[in-house]
Amino acid sequence: MSFFNDLYIKFMVWLGAEPPEGYEHLVSDKPRPKTPAAPDVEVPLPAKEVTTAEPEPVPEPEPVSPPESAEPLTPIIEPEPWTPPEPAAKPEPEPTPAPEQEAESVAPPPDKDAGWLETAPTPPEITEPTAPHAPAEATEEAAQLPLAETLTPAAAPEQDMPFRYEVQRGDTYNAIAKRYGLTVKKLFEANQIDDPNRIFPGQKLVIPGYTLRSPEPEPETPKVAPPHVEPSAEEPFIYTVAGGDTLNTIAKRYGITVRELIEANDLADPALIHVGQKLVIPGVIMPPSGAKPGATTDSAPPPAAAPDTVRAIYVSYFALGHDETRRQIFNLLDQTELNAVVIDVKGDHGWISFPTQNTTAHEIEAARPAATDFNAFMSALKDRNIYTIARIVTFKDNLLAKSHPELAAKTETGQLWQDAKKSHWCDPFQEAVWNYNAQIGVEATRLGFDEIQFDSVRFPSIGKTQPPQFAQEANKKSRVAAITGFLSAARGQLRPFGVRVSARTLGYACWRKDDSVIGQDIEKMAEYLDVLCPMLFPSTLHKGIPGFKISVEHPYEVVKNSALRAVERLAPLGCEVRPWIQDFQDYYFDKRTFGKAEIQAQIRGCLDAGSSGFMVWNPKAQYTAEAYTPVANELP
Structure with missing residues (x-):
């Protein structure tokens, strides 16, 4: 009925009548108010939308309340960062702390004071064979995919061989160009790219102005028959599931998708993986045969990170x-x-x-x-x-x-x-x-x-x-x-x-x-x-x-x-x-x-x-x- 009522009033206004009170919106561009209009007030901006230098007022101090637990909080003790001696051309700096105090150090409250930590279960400790002081992830380091910037060709490249970047998941032409200090236009020209919307993982892109390092020639050695059969160069890397692992974290670590991990291992129930389970990591080859389990080799690259x-x-x-x-x-x-x-x-x-x-x-x-x-x-x-x-x-x-x-x-x-x-x-x-x-x-x-x-x-x-x-x-x-x-x-x-x-x-x-x-x-x-x-x-x-x-x-x-x-x-x-x-x-x-x-x-x-x-x-x-x-x- 409201629609026909509004239509009737519009018709009457068209004939020259004045609109009844409360129906002025039918002859104006203003939307009909749902509630009576309130006086204009200044709406405070959210915390991150502060646009002036006016600080928030500091509240008046309140009486100090007793601590929530019987144990008082342990004060934080922090040594000052070590700083090297100032150049002789400048005046002598103030005395600096001893070299062993190279970073700030804090002390949490005593362990029996449960207030310093959020309530959470103790995270499982990942146990893998490691050297005395090596982190538990050394095995994973040795098996990581080489980054695109760290290429390990089978044969020594020519001195003037151009550097080719292998596109990773999440890459864009803009991000790649920015990383190497290029314009997108130069990147397109160097690779004869006609469709700027077509980019896919594994695609090889020439980076103009860059070249590969020429490796030192290896001395020739007499060929000796191997005492046993070595794994094929294309044999995939087998990862052993550790405590706290999920398919998502394993896939992210090796730069693959969860679907690729599931398909490579024919997993019937992706929700069920267990410590000690062996998983094939598609696209990752076995580490060198001479490498010890868990050891980081010179050819193993540091962890990968997105370009940005x-x-x-x-x-x-x-x-x-x-x-x-x-x-x-x-x-x-x-x-x-x-x-x-x-x-x-x-x-x-x-x-x-x-x-x-x-x-x-x-x-x-x-x-x-x-x-x-x-x-x-x-x-x-x-x-x-x-x-x-x-x-x-x-x-x-x-x-x-x-x-x-x-x-x-x-x-x-x-x-x-x-x-x-x-x-x-x-x-x-x-x-x-x-x-x-x-x-x-x-x-x-x-x-x-x-x-x-x-x-x-x-x-x-x-x-x-x-x-x-x-x-x-x-x-x-x-x-x-x-x-x-x-x-x-x-x-x-x-x-x-x-x-x-x-x-x-x-x-x-x-x-x-x-x-x-x-x-x-x-x-x-x-x-x-x-x-x-x-x-x-x-x-x-x-x-x-x-x-x-x-x-x-x-x-x-x-x-x-x-x-x-x-x-x-x-x-x-x-x-x-x-x-x-x-x-x-x-x-x-x-x-x-x-x-x-x-x-x-x-x-x-x-x-x-x-x-x-x-x-x-x-x-x-x-x-x-x-x-x-x-x-x-x-x-x-």
């Missing part, structure tokens, strides 16, 4: 000013899969590495460029299509705290507070500290950085020192509000530049329900971040994780399980997880060297957990080159 995965190394303030270290860094970027760098823009000492125009930085003598050719250094990175991340050490700041005591954490007597390593910290409640660090980030975006990563974005850990005093009483609610308030303000100032925002957190923040007594609640932080970057150094997680007490003995499981916990917690918030991993000698357990096997195990842990990449930390910027996938050399 961020694979970064850290470049410290001091490394920026050291020519030889810079040369080594560029060699790694040119010759391996690494495609990103994290550069100290404001380092652990508070010095700013680029020629800043910030008046506060000049006032407190923080404006100390690490390299006179900083802009040229950035241009060289951009010419290589390297993704650049600016690291800004935020609330740990000796220079700002000393020059402006009113912004610093203090003792009960009003003196500047120091942590166990004699570092001064700024008060995270002070908005002037927020603005100073956000402005440094804005300057970095104008230099061309793609991402701003805030480090030490937390309250200082107490350790054995007296608790610091702040502008407000620090309890869980006010600490979290201060940290998220800063991230909100910084994101608001950076948003107009289209730069991504990330923050580095302690590794145990992936597991803890509380704020770790330092204001780091990862769900709350994720509302203002594009990427969360937990430090998952096995040496740092010195109390282990559920099921793996000695973390350095299980680099894969420790990184994977910790990253997976963060990925699952932050997925509903749309925040990526990209962990920091370890490429330096252990300093807590047994001083073991973290070499190729341990680094690759951590990389695999990141990728298997669904992380968006990984970042490698070495405080001296001296990296294990053989741990990263080599790529073809570009022709001059």
Whole structure:
């Protein structure tokens, strides 16, 4: 009836009558209101849509409530990252910690305090034959498919043989061209591609301007009949199912689909696989006959990653000013899969590495460029299509705290507070500290950085020192509000530049329900971040994780399980997880060297957990080159 009623009123209006009250929409473009119109109100934007620099207000402190458990939380104790001696041309830096304290170290509450971990069953430990200190995944490393960039031809190629890239699942022409610094047009021309929509796994693409390395000729040896029949070169690799495996994780590890895995093994019930079951991995050949089970051979490539995965190394303030270290860094970027760098823009000492125009930085003598050719250094990175991340050490700041005591954490007597390593910290409640660090980030975006990563974005850990005093009483609610308030303000100032925002957190923040007594609640932080970057150094997680007490003995499981916990917690918030991993000698357990096997195990842990990449930390910027996938050399 409503339709005929409306039609009748329209007809009457057409004849010249005025529409009855409430039927004006029939002669206007406005839709009919379902409810009476409400007065205009300002609708607040969601957390990630903050477009101004106005921070969220920090709530008034509340009385400190007693802990939920009888056991008090153990304070977090963190040694300061080791830094190399500063070049002689600059003034002597402040004393640096001993070399064994190369990474931050945290201590979770006592094991009997169940509040620090989410309730979850203990993950099964994967048991495969390994060397004394090798990760459990060494067998899988030896059997992985070679990456397209690491070709192992049966015969030595000609010197001028062009490099051919084999298309992987998920590849696009645009992603391939971007990876090798080409335009899509050049890629099409080199391969005579007429249909830009036709691309398939296994397709071979010539990469113009690249060539294969010419292997050294092998000496001729007399032919000797083999004592027994060796497997055919085309014999597929047989994988033994381990604890915790699923068809999906096995397929993902070897770059195949679940359907291919099911068809190759004629599985009647894909839901039923068991530990010890043998599975054929289609497309993967048997490892060399001389290789020991579980051993990584020189020809086995590091774990594969999608072309757009961020694979970064850290470049410290001091490394920026050291020519030889810079040369080594560029060699790694040119010759391996690494495609990103994290550069100290404001380092652990508070010095700013680029020629800043910030008046506060000049006032407190923080404006100390690490390299006179900083802009040229950035241009060289951009010419290589390297993704650049600016690291800004935020609330740990000796220079700002000393020059402006009113912004610093203090003792009960009003003196500047120091942590166990004699570092001064700024008060995270002070908005002037927020603005100073956000402005440094804005300057970095104008230099061309793609991402701003805030480090030490937390309250200082107490350790054995007296608790610091702040502008407000620090309890869980006010600490979290201060940290998220800063991230909100910084994101608001950076948003107009289209730069991504990330923050580095302690590794145990992936597991803890509380704020770790330092204001780091990862769900709350994720509302203002594009990427969360937990430090998952096995040496740092010195109390282990559920099921793996000695973390350095299980680099894969420790990184994977910790990253997976963060990925699952932050997925509903749309925040990526990209962990920091370890490429330096252990300093807590047994001083073991973290070499190729341990680094690759951590990389695999990141990728298997669904992380968006990984970042490698070495405080001296001296990296294990053989741990990263080599790529073809570009022709001059």
